[in-house]
Amino acid sequence: MSCFSCLSPRRSVVRRIDVENGKRSSSRHSADSSGSRKGKKDTHDNDSGKGKGAMNDNKGNDPKSSGARSFTFRELAAATRGFKEVNLLGEGGFGKVYKGRLETGQVVAIKQLNHDGLQGFQEFIVEVLMLSLLHHSNLVTLIGYCTDGDQRLLVYEFMPMGSLEDHLFGLQPEKEPLSWSSRIKIAVGAARGLEYLHCQANPPVIYRDLKSANILLDNDFNPKLSDFGLAKLGPVGDNTHVSTRVMGTYGYCAPEYAMSGKLTLKSDIYGFGVVLLELITGRRAIDCNKRQGEQNLVSWSRPFLKDRRKFVQLVDPSLQGRFPVRCLHHAVAITAMCLQEQPTFRPLISDIVVALEYLASQSYTSENSRVRDPSPQSPSQQGSNVSSRESDYRTSTTYE
Numbered sequence: 001m002s003c004f005s006c007l008s009p010r011r012s013v014v015r016r017i018d019v020e021n022g023k024r025s026s027s028r029h030s031a032d033s034s035g036s037r038k039g040k041k042d043t044h045d046n047d048s049g050k051g052k053g054a055m056n057d058n059k060g061n062d063p064k065s066s067g068a069r070s071f072t073f074r075e076l077a078a079a080t081r082g083f084k085e086v087n088l089l090g091e092g093g094f095g096k097v098y099k100g101r102l103e104t105g106q107v108v109a110i111k112q113l114n115h116d117g118l119q120g121f122q123e124f125i126v127e128v129l130m131l132s133l134l135h136h137s138n139l140v141t142l143i144g145y146c147t148d149g150d151q152r153l154l155v156y157e158f159m160p161m162g163s164l165e166d167h168l169f170g171l172q173p174e175k176e177p178l179s180w181s182s183r184i185k186i187a188v189g190a191a192r193g194l195e196y197l198h199c200q201a202n203p204p205v206i207y208r209d210l211k212s213a214n215i216l217l218d219n220d221f222n223p224k225l226s227d228f229g230l231a232k233l234g235p236v237g238d239n240t241h242v243s244t245r246v247m248g249t250y251g252y253c254a255p256e257y258a259m260s261g262k263l264t265l266k267s268d269i270y271g272f273g274v275v276l277l278e279l280i281t282g283r284r285a286i287d288c289n290k291r292q293g294e295q296n297l298v299s300w301s302r303p304f305l306k307d308r309r310k311f312v313q314l315v316d317p318s319l320q321g322r323f324p325v326r327c328l329h330h331a332v333a334i335t336a337m338c339l340q341e342q343p344t345f346r347p348l349i350s351d352i353v354v355a356l357e358y359l360a361s362q363s364y365t366s367e368n369s370r371v372r373d374p375s376p377q378s379p380s381q382q383g384s385n386v387s388s389r390e391s392d393y394r395t396s397t398t399y400e
């Protein structure tokens with residue numbers, strides 16, 4: 001039964017997609033449904049076309065997506081004008097990310113692996129494998145890769161609005177904050193991306209790196225999940241978990257996974273709960289600039305999550321009370337369920353999608369209702385990291 005039976009029901013049949021051969025099975029999705037075979041691929045499969053056609057006609061799949069292609073290093077150097085600093089979009093653990101323009105005129109983001117360790121090479125292979133087989137409008141599209149010599153680069157569709165993290169914790173105070181409805185829209189899209197991984201991919205895929213930095217935004221604030229280097233093919237057969245080294249990002253990691261290394265689909269649900277909490281509060285999952293007791297968002301929020309009368313005090317002060325209270329209550333309730341210590345009590349992603357879609361339908365109509373005295377003791381009111389702004393951020397990023 002749905003965890004959110006109070007909210008309107010949606011589709012009940014979710015098709016599964018076989019990661020190994022790309023065929024769809026018409027099995028009905030259920031709480032314990034799982035694939036029966038383990039994917040076995042190497043990085044060269046991505047041009048084979050396997051797994052593409054059959055995936056493209058699914059709901060939410062991007063019909064434009066086709067297999068990733070191989071680029072030469074010279075092509076990518078030309079695309080970024082020699083990896084010019086002015087084209088640098090940012091840098092993560094994997095390496096630097098540049099904006100580039102391919103010969104075809106297509107604008108792309110090019111991620112270059114730094115050579116600091118073996119882990120990056122493994123992540124590169126997993127990223128190419130996963131994104132060559134998985135296609136959905138809420139997953140970033142991998143356009144290609146480069147394996148010239150010891151170079152390892154990934155070429156993605158360019159996401160003009162950057163990451164959700166940039167908007168929630170951005171630094172430009174003159175810009176408009178993300179509205180409530182945009183936040184819910186982003187939550188819905190991210191949940192749909194996760195639903196695709198958990199319920200349509202076969203075997204299911206555990207994303208393992210859900211965080212606001214990995215939710216990229218297009219010009220209309222449609223979100224796409226990125227960074228699949230840590231993703232794992234989920235448990236198959238009677239298994240309920242896969243055992244792994246604990247990887248991921250501190251602050252988003254489910255407690256049972258952090259302690260035992262036992263990874264389940266519910267580990268992703270916990271991470272999703274943390275992202276929801278960031279969307280509601282405008283606070284970072286971990287913020288060392290805050291005082292003791294407020295640095296870990298989940299720990300800080302627990303007392304508020306337990307008491308309906310305190311829900312309003314969680315809300316990002318930069319919203320200035322512009323949010324529908326009823327929707328807030330539902331959103332906080334969903335968040336609290338995702339953050340349950342016991343993984344079995346966390347909801348399925350398909351139920352979360354249904355619940356969030358309902359909230360999205362409500363948010364637009366009542367967004368302008370304003371709450372008085374919304375957040376009397378939320379310290380982020382004084383903090384500097386709640387300057388998230390919904391704006392033309394990055395649209396002005398030039399390519400040179």
Ligand SMILES: Nc1ncnc2c1ncn2[C@@H]1O[C@H](COP(=O)(O)OP(=O)(O)OP(=O)(O)O)[C@@H](O)[C@H]1O
Nearest residue numbers: 089090091092093097109156157158159162163213
């Ligand atoms: N496809 C893309 N389009 C536009 N910007 C992107 C794209 N991919 C990444 N970026 C930007 O590049 C920067 C670095 O991203 P990257 O994924 O390498 O690191 P991260 O997710 O922030 O951290 P980490 O990978 O270490 O966990 C981010 O600011 C992100 O917004």
Ligand SMILES: [Mg+2]
Nearest residue numbers: 092213214227
């Ligand atoms: Mg990332």
